[in-house]
Amino acid sequence: MMNPPALSVHDVTMEFEAHVRVLQHVNLDVPQGQTLVLIGESGSGKTTLLRMFNGLNHPTSGEIHLHGESIRIKDPIELRRHVGYVQQDGGLLPHWTVEENVSLVPVLLGWNPEKRTSRVHELLDMVNLDPTRYRTRYPIELSGGQRQRVAVARALAADPSIVLLDEPFGALDSITRRNLQRQFLELKRQLQKTLVMVTHDVDEAIRLGDRIAVLKDGRLLQIGSPAELLNAPAHDYVAQLLGHRSRGDHP
Amino acid sequence: MSRCVRMRPLGLAVGLAFALLIPWTPPASSEEGRLVVGSKNFMENKLLAEIFAQLIEARTDLSVKRQLGLAGTQVCFEALRTGAIDLYPEYTGTGLVSILRQPPTGDSRTALTTVRSEFLRRWDLWWLNPLGFENAYALAVPRDRLPADPPRTLSDLAAFSASLTAGFGYEFIQRPDGLPGLKTRYGLTFQRVQAMQQSLKYQAAAAGEIDVLDVYTTDGRLFVYDFVVLEDDQRFFPPYEAAGLIRGATLKRYPEVGSVLGLLSNAFDARIMRQLNYRLQEGGESVEVVARDALSALNLLASENSPSQPASKDNELFAYLWSHGSTLMQQTIEHLFLAGLALGLGILLAVPLGLLLERRQTVAEPVIRGIGLTQTIPSIALLAFMIPVFGIGVLPAVIALWIYALFPIVRNTYSGLRDAAPDAVESARALGMTEWQILSWVRLPLAAPIIMAGIRTAGVITVGTTTLAAFIGAGGLGVPIVSGLQMADTTMILSGALPAAALALVIDGTLGMIERGIRPRGLHARPDRT
Numbered sequence: 001m002m003n004p005p006a007l008s009v010h011d012v013t014m015e016f017e018a019h020v021r022v023l024q025h026v027n028l029d030v031p032q033g034q035t036l037v038l039i040g041e042s043g044s045g046k047t048t049l050l051r052m053f054n055g056l057n058h059p060t061s062g063e064i065h066l067h068g069e070s071i072r073i074k075d076p077i078e079l080r081r082h083v084g085y086v087q088q089d090g091g092l093l094p095h096w097t098v099e100e101n102v103s104l105v106p107v108l109l110g111w112n113p114e115k116r117t118s119r120v121h122e123l124l125d126m127v128n129l130d131p132t133r134y135r136t137r138y139p140i141e142l143s144g145g146q147r148q149r150v151a152v153a154r155a156l157a158a159d160p161s162i163v164l165l166d167e168p169f170g171a172l173d174s175i176t177r178r179n180l181q182r183q184f185l186e187l188k189r190q191l192q193k194t195l196v197m198v199t200h201d202v203d204e205a206i207r208l209g210d211r212i213a214v215l216k217d218g219r220l221l222q223i224g225s226p227a228e229l230l231n232a233p234a235h236d237y238v239a240q241l242l243g244h245r246s247r248g249d250h251p
Numbered sequence: 252m253s254r255c256v257r258m259r260p261l262g263l264a265v266g267l268a269f270a271l272l273i274p275w276t277p278p279a280s281s282e283e284g285r286l287v288v289g290s291k292n293f294m295e296n297k298l299l300a301e302i303f304a305q306l307i308e309a310r311t312d313l314s315v316k317r318q319l320g321l322a323g324t325q326v327c328f329e330a331l332r333t334g335a336i337d338l339y340p341e342y343t344g345t346g347l348v349s350i351l352r353q354p355p356t357g358d359s360r361t362a363l364t365t366v367r368s369e370f371l372r373r374w375d376l377w378w379l380n381p382l383g384f385e386n387a388y389a390l391a392v393p394r395d396r397l398p399a400d401p402p403r404t405l406s407d408l409a410a411f412s413a414s415l416t417a418g419f420g421y422e423f424i425q426r427p428d429g430l431p432g433l434k435t436r437y438g439l440t441f442q443r444v445q446a447m448q449q450s451l452k453y454q455a456a457a458a459g460e461i462d463v464l465d466v467y468t469t470d471g472r473l474f475v476y477d478f479v480v481l482e483d484d485q486r487f488f489p490p491y492e493a494a495g496l497i498r499g500a501t502l503k504r505y506p507e508v509g510s511v512l513g514l515l516s517n518a519f520d521a522r523i524m525r526q527l528n529y530r531l532q533e534g535g536e537s538v539e540v541v542a543r544d545a546l547s548a549l550n551l552l553a554s555e556n557s558p559s560q561p562a563s564k565d566n567e568l569f570a571y572l573w574s575h576g577s578t579l580m581q582q583t584i585e586h587l588f589l590a591g592l593a594l595g596l597g598i599l600l601a602v603p604l605g606l607l608l609e610r611r612q613t614v615a616e617p618v619i620r621g622i623g624l625t626q627t628i629p630s631i632a633l634l635a636f637m638i639p640v641f642g643i644g645v646l647p648a649v650i651a652l653w654i655y656a657l658f659p660i661v662r663n664t665y666s667g668l669r670d671a672a673p674d675a676v677e678s679a680r681a682l683g684m685t686e687w688q689i690l691s692w693v694r695l696p697l698a699a700p701i702i703m704a705g706i707r708t709a710g711v712i713t714v715g716t717t718t719l720a721a722f723i724g725a726g727g728l729g730v731p732i733v734s735g736l737q738m739a740d741t742t743m744i745l746s747g748a749l750p751a752a753a754l755a756l757v758i759d760g761t762l763g764m765i766e767r768g769i770r771p772r773g774l775h776a777r778p779d780r781t
Binding site: 078081091151 | 679684688775
């Protein structure tokens with residue numbers, strides 16, 4: 001492979017104080033345009049790891065490279081403006097309209113107003129929200145699913161090469177979640193972005209991930225495609241986690 | 252880097268607050284050619300101070316500033332000692348017992364000698380020649396409450412006091428030369444002792460609710476009420492000879508003041524003082540008029556034919572408000588000025604402090620608790636603490652009010668910022684806002700209504716507390732309240748209390764409107780959209 005991976009993690013460890021290890025010697029790569037899903041229980045370290053990719057957390061030791069460059073040497077503010085981010089509850093600014101929320105990063109990057117407006121229209125169309133109806137609404141005036149779609153549009157606004165999603169559909173009812181997952185797959189095909197998503201929902205991981213990384217107690221147990229994990233679990237825990245699926249409802 | 256940006260406006264605000272405070276160093280006592288005369292907050296003392304002031308104005312080239320109605324001995328004495336005032340009328344017994352903390356003595360000559368030498372030695376304060384009367388404590392009994400063979404002395408009273416209900420002033424019950432000592436000396440016991448405000452005791456005694464009360468021997472009401480004043484046959488009460496108490500520095504600078512005030516040596520006796528006090532207390536005449544008449548009667552004023560018409564005592568509230576409209580307006584403006592200045596300075600310190608504390612969570616709680624402690628200091632005590640440092644008048648009042656205003660603003664700024672939409676803050680940071688942008692675009696707008704609610708609370712507290720500023724001579728709507736309390740004049744009290752309450756409501760309403768105005772849209776759904 002000539003191109004460096006979009007994201008690579010080398011021997012990353014993070015500890016609090018001396019003994020509390022949140023992550024231990026994690027290594028993984030995410031090739032350009034692929035979707036990696038980090039899965040694990042609460043406390044497995046999956047969110048901690050995700051937040052390292054845009055400099056919200058810092059490893060105690062080890063290196064993280066974005067397109068071949070260590071993020072240690074990047075200005076974290078600059079870095080975050082070029083990495084998309086979606087969190088569980090959307091995290092929309094409640095006192096800003098949909099348009100203002102989606103324009104957040106373009107404003108930080110100093111785009112001119114015309115360019116911003118046309119980008120907002122384009123993005124809202126992309127996430128299936130009618131711009132003329134929704135542009136001027138406040139987050140409180142949207143449903144949970146609509147808010148999450150705005151959050152996705154906001155993350156994509158400045159066309160980042162990589163987007164981080166922290167349980168983006170976790171707080172939604174199952175029908176809405178299914179719906180958004182379908183739209184997400186559609187978008188993914190369309191945009192060919194590198195995506196890293198955290199979830200604790202095995203179904204979601206299998207549906208959306210090109211590859212899945214299973215974390216437990218700060219260790220990376222296995223990384224591979226859904227099929228690899230289902231067919232050849234490297235660890236009892238992985239088998240157990242995916243177990244009901246291999247035995248169960250998907251023949 | 253982003254930290255520097257964030258700190259700059261904070262430093263600016265704190266710097267500004269100090270820049271505003273620094274020029275107000277404690278007041279140098281008297282400007283050239285001007286004397287400050289103070290008094291305590293009761294009528295006779297105010298009258299004597301006014302007599303001093305008018306005499307000095309008439310007989311010297313000096314001008315006089317009046318600081319009448321300061322809250323009690325402690326405040327007056329501290330103001331004199333620190334040079335905030337030059338002169339005030341004091342009583343030898345008070346000097347001996349309350350200031351020097353010496354045991355009461357029954358001999359007026361010894362008392363005067365002691366206070367003179369001690370005040371000179373310790374503070375270079377001079378007792379001028381006594382004015383000729385004593386305003387001592389005495390016990391009085393309404394005549395109709397007495398047996399056929401009425402007691403003449405306190406020893407007589409002790410024989411049957413156990414069946415009597417007493418109404419005594421708070422100070423009298425506390426002071427060693429008051430009730431505690433009196434009980435020991437005469438073996439007095441009462442069925443019940445009721446603590447009462449000075450001016451209410453007379454009415455209570457006349458109404459038969461109490462049988463014995465403490466009085467001041469020069470009280471004007473002794474003219475109207477038929478009370479028997481009992482003789483202190485064992486000479487328990489220390490002498491309370493009235494005299495001017497003046498700073499040595501002032502006498503040295505303006506020796507003529509000493510000579511002029513010397514004209515008042517032995518000029519009054521208890522009977523004259525009762526008469527003068529009666530005109531103030533019951534006649535509702537002003538201190539200025541009664542003082543001028545007293546000096547005229549002594550032929551110490553070039554008589555300028557001053558018809559002293561007794562001010563009719565308006566009991567009609569609206570008539571009173573109407574006739575005192577311009578004074579009340581003046582006091583309302585003073586009140587607003589004091590409260591506004593204190594609140595403004597409070598905002599200037601408390602908002603940046605709240606911002607700073609939110610960044611330093613570990614020290615935040617202790618600091619906020621510490622500021623909260625200031626709320627527990629009784630306002631009048633806080634005002635009294637200010638005097639040794641800042642003197643009397645506007646400056647210490649504003650500082651005390653400012654301290655009171657801090658807590659609600661700091662607390663609300665801190666918790667408003669801390670609790671402002673944590674998810675939104677998190678995503679703003681994750682998408683690359685600087686800390687400064689997060690503060691100014693996200694946290695401050697979201698916390699603004701809560702900060703404003705703190706400012707609103709502080710505003711209402713400040714307007715209310717400002718009524719106490721009158722105790723240290725800072726003016727405001729407290730002036731009629733304090734005077735009204737002394738004179739048991741409900742109309743006068745209301746003339747200060749009602750506008751103060753109205754002001755508090757107006758401030759609350761105005762700040763409430765601002766609070767609603769700055770509440771960001773989007774925090775509540777618009778009904779047509781959901």
